[in-house]
Amino acid sequence: MTKKIAFISEHASPLALLGGVDSGGQNVYVAELCKQLATKGYEIDIYTRKDAKEIPTTVCWLKGIRVIHIQAGPEAFVPKEELLNYMSAFTNNMIAYIKKYQLDYEIVHANFFMSALVAHQLKKRLHIPYVVTFHALGKIRQLHQKEKDAFPADRISIEQLIVRDANQIIAECPQDQEDLINYYEANPAKITIIPCGFSHDEFYPMDKTLARQALNLPGKEKILLQLGRMVPRKGVDNVIRALGRLKQVTKIKLVIVGGNADTPDPNKDAELRRLQAIAEQEKVVDSVIFVGRKNRNVLKYFYNAADFFISTPWYEPFGITPLESMACGTPVIGSDVGGIKYSVVDGKTGFLVPPNDPDMLAKKIQHGLTNPAYYNYLCQNSLNRVNKLFTWECVAKQMQQLYEKVIRTSYKPVSTFSRSSSLTSIPLMGVRPGFREPLYQQINRNLYE
DSSP states (O other): OOOEEEEEOSSOOTTSOSSSTTOSHHHHHHHHHHHHHHHTTOEEEEEEEOOSTTSOSEEEEETTEEEEEEOOSOSSOOOGGGOGGGHHHHHHHHHHHHHHTTOOOSEEEEESHHHHHHHHHHHHHHOOOEEEEOSSOHHHHHHHHGGGOOSOTHHHHHHHHHHHHOSEEEESSHHHHHHHHHHHOOOGGGEEEOOOOBOTTTOOOOOHHHHHHHHTOOSSSEEEEEESOOSGGGOHHHHHHHHTTOSSOOSEEEEEEOSSSSSOOTTTOHHHHHHHHHHHHTTOGGGEEEEEOOOGGGHHHHHHHOSEEEEOOSOOSOOSHHHHHHHTTOOEEEESSTTHHHHSOBTTTEEEEOTTOHHHHHHHHHHHHTOHHHHHHHHHHHHHHHHHHOBHHHHHHHHHHHHHHHHHHSOOOSOGGGSOSOOOOOOOOOOOTTOOOOHHHHHHHHTTO
């Protein structure tokens, strides 16, 4: 019998253009994992927030996969840091959709802490088990961003709740697992490490000269690539500063893919203005090419056109872009953090460097580009490693095993639509006079009033 799965990804739709402030790895993760699961016979509904009036509620996206847009707040873009107050509406409207069409899901896969809060309510009200991939943890974000972290303080309480309540937690790398245990006291028995992946259909080696011709990039210069969301924590400024410190490599370009628009406009993008100012300070303006946001179907050309892909964020829960680059045979120089230090093997498939260290980054770039035989070694090792460990087929197989374990061990006595509509509210902790009730408790309470 076909198993039905509900994915929840409140701010990251698989249909969104990548490279914007809130569009990146999570969008790819949900899209590619669902594609592979569909080939294994699953029927999948992906629930995401409706962020534009013209979007239909239900989109039959691919065979076996629908994208369902749930009304929750304005039908317009809202930064993910401001979405928590709309999760109560998201929950109620998602449940209304499920009941209207009499959908009976075996399991829910929540992505990010707000989606997990919705899944927590589905488990309480409809008795559907759920697994969660956090993609990022609030406590780790606070360590690095401090006062610049714009998420509500209640994020930490919600994540702590989810860590206790979820049937299983998916850690994307060993560092993610360690953080869940050390910062959230997660039960190790409830954590399964399943990495992200790449698609053979999208990313594969091609002739470097042809790739550069397709993008109208210089044919004889060395090219570094930075690709992804253009936000401060991604460390794009670090790569620009490293460019100014290169000594032995003179004919070189840094191509930066990403931003809020297809055509870069510094008048509308504060981060772009900041990066352009740094390029001027470092006297490398003529060597930096901002190309803007690009559709996913052309990214393989950028990876193949590059000599090195650079990714030096302050922190990174996993990072899918290094896998995509390695799948094209282009080695990676990345920060020695999070998932990057899991996917990149220092000295064998690329290099690991400290974040915010442009001098060390420049040394590694020079070392890689001035030793042709060693560079070819890095390229071949990158291809071997990524194809052995990080395909979406491999990821989906591991995920299927986890789902089946959760479904098998979760007692689901009757169909969703045979259950009593009389629901018992979640017990709340005692509230002291003058004490502000945590937001996740407010949401729990409001759902039953």
